[in-house]
Amino acid sequence: MKRPLLAALLAAVLAAPTGAGAALPSAVVGNPARAADVKNDARRKGPELVAFAEVKPGQKVYDLIPGGGYFTRLFSLAVGPSGRVYAVWPDEYDKVSKPDSDVMRKMAAAAPFTNVRVMTQPARAFSAPEPLDLVFTSQNYHDYPDPFMGKVDPAVLNAAVYKALKPGGLFVIVDHRGRPGTGMKETDTLHRIDVATVKQQVTAAGFRFEGESRLLANPKDPLTATVFDKSIRGKTDQFVLKFGKPR
Secondary structure, eight states: OOHHHHHHHHHHHHHSOTTOOOOOOHHHHTOGGGTTTGGGHHHHOHHHHHHHTTOOTTOEEEEESOTTSHHHHHHHHHHOTTSEEEEEEEHHHHHHHTTHHHHHHHHHTSTTOTTEEEEEEOGGGOOOSSOEEEEEEESOGGGTTSGGGTOOOHHHHHHHHHHHEEEEEEEEEEEEBOOTTOTTTTTTTTOOBOHHHHHHHHHHTTOEEEEEEOTTOOTTOOSOSOTTSTTTTTOOOEEEEEEEOOO
């Protein structure tokens, strides 16, 4: 086998998610209701990550701190009319991210996103109205121990997520990679967290580690700049971890 071809194959293997689910139907990915999101798919890998999270029609999905709703819309279309998506902001986050939650409420009032329910609640009081199949959070797990969130111990969040999930349910975390050994020391300054720390914290709550995706990896990120720095914004090295609640 020629070296260029071998290198390409190796790169594809390394980028592939471990434990990925089935690809999303084209009717979901190409739905006209997400036409404005499609231009971000190459960068954010939404369809691939929703497949990695094993989302299926009829499921109950909890999108924790959903921002502008890029993933919320994919979840909504993927679970369909028989499913439900909870778009949830901690009160502390909602205060600084306005009008995100209000924009989401307006979106959820019209088809095809009427299966989305928008909620706010205290950061220390994560809860869900019904048992969940998936809790998903992108680029926000690192916020919980920071001052503006009330310095919530991630153990409090992880225990609440564990309780809210059905047996066999999944907890998927996407976040900005921190330097090995830094733990949570740079969550408030660089907005990064050490992936080993996240694995330890989540498995300590009773979860099993079920897979990792390198879809958002960027080995050129030096991990030393704040994620808002112009040199790296939108291109940070991000980890994607999947944890399961034992059946």
